[in-house]
Amino acid sequence: MPTVSNLVLIDKLKDMIDACLSDYIRADEPVAILDFPDIRNCGDSAIWLGEIAYLKNRHGKEPAYVSRTHDFSPEELELVMPTGPIFIHGGGNFGDVWGVHQDFRERVLELFPHRQIIQFPQSIHYKSPQRMEESARRIGRHKNFVLLVRDEESRHFAQKHFDCEVRLCPDMAFAIGALQPAAPELPVLAMLRADLEQAVEFDRAAYPDLPIEDWITESARSVRISKALGAASALMTLKPAEMRLRKLDAAAHNRFRRGIRQISRGRAIVTDRLHVHICSLLLGRPHAVLDNSYGKLRRFMAAFSGGTELSYKAASLDDGIAWARAQTNQSNRDRHEALEV
Template sequence: MTLQSNQTLITKLEGMIHDCLKDYISHDEPLAILDFPDIRNCGDSAIWLGEMAYLKKRYDKRPTYVSRITDFSPEQLERIMPTGPIFIHGGGNFGDIWDAHQDFREQVLERFPNRQVIQFPQSIHYKSQVRLDESARVIGRHKNFVLLVRDEESKEFALKHFDCEVRLCPDMAFCIGPIEPEKSEIPVLAMLRSDLEKVGDADLSAYPDIPKEDWTTESARRVRVSKALGAATALLALKPAEIRLRKLDAAAHNRLRRGIRQISRGHTIVTDRLHVHICSLLLGRPHAVLDNNYGKIRRFMAAFSGDTDLAYKATSLDDGIAWARCKADQSSLPQLSVLRSDLHVRPVG
């Protein structure tokens, strides 16, 4: 796939996202986004920044209220924003693998039975019938819940089990648009899961030259930078909701920049993370794709991003590494030294 055709894919997916969301967002009505991803996973920060970029590009607006799970205040939301839709951050935590997020989602539905609640695109996976039944009861009691999903299997599952509006929608990270990569340092980088969604334990002992990594955590210095930004904005006598939004945006920008630097080091990449796949597409980097433990990545690729020469559906770790090595030997990607300027934190106004 050429860089031009990769841009065509990204533009196409951005258009599909707008076709889904335009029915729930207006220029004049305020909206909230809940469950900011205050975690090391750079992919979740990419989703958040895609959500923010979409609102900016299409509506020139920002959410009126945002929160993490830990600092959510229903009373504050109602005071600041008595009307308007409530959005919940997208990702891959709809179900019972990541209980805290599902618990929070259902609490929001129960707390706001008369407000429209829209779930940004998610992948769905349940192991427990008991938990599935409870989710179905909560969703069934709420008569204005919209569930956007990232693959056909999740759509079919939701239509079967949940009494709500269900629509297929690409991942919000595509709204960031193309990202200029930093210069690569190594031929192949293995970005492999180390969490609950991993498949076994990937053994790279036969490949001592290939680094095996997962998303790294931010340094203490970067945390201090985000805190300093919050202190500086407070001096400007901004509204508390805007101060919170700026602080969360700063953290998301820091995390995504860190993630882009990390994966840009590989001329080619082998991964079982969906957002390493998505970020590799935004970077224009070739990559071999394995899957997580319930098929999330292949399901997403089948729906949206599988028709690209940049991504190879590997049958095994060895197969993926062999393809990545071959691609690294053959390709000569343009190397750029900076990220897109709009991925840098800057004042909003």
């Protein structure tokens, strides 16, 4: 379980989330969340569940309308909620690394020029100045866009280039709160990226005794079943919007449980995934942190989560593994001394 100091950090970040968002949520208005992450990455599901948990626990709300990028219907949104703020799912896809999501949010800005649109906390990264300028033009045409960001670099960038309200806010996954981990099965587990944001290159043969995994492998059948069961729970309402919410939320829970089970196996963890870092804090597991391709993890830790004894900023993969093994050895010594007493 998280230490006392870690629980204090989690509660502090939850309070900061509320301070950022409470201005935009009113008791008499519905809300929407767009760009549901129907993908295998468990971290995106953690963000989604934090968004839902915040609305439910702090405001007693569920979103009246949700959608993915490909099944979004402006007409249905207007029909279900003609007023109220439109939220866009948070994460690390603001920019041109993951273009589908940036194109989608800019389309939403153009479709609803008079509605308040709030971007849940994001990290910003552009490789192309031309693509950044295009985003700036589209944001500038919308006069009621609020951009929440997860690090100071993103805040400075947005304030310099975008004509909108910009606020610094922790990642929404912290709204889930502390988690109860399962008993560990492995001394050290490495959770390393294998996608466009990968920065750590390694030879698996160099670490024959170290499990090296990622959390983007899933059972498609299990997710399909969870969606079907989720949709079935709303059949009595006969409301398509509620059935979609139940279906997608069930898929997020399925993926999140898988990710938590996976990382709980390690007594100590080495990772370059932001949400393995965040979930390790929620679980109370020591972990060594490497960075992704554009500095997202170090930026986030500098803003919010770097002051805990559970996380270590590793200089290299070897350094991170050595630190994690030292934590495991210390934990073994502590348990041995406790048994002797």
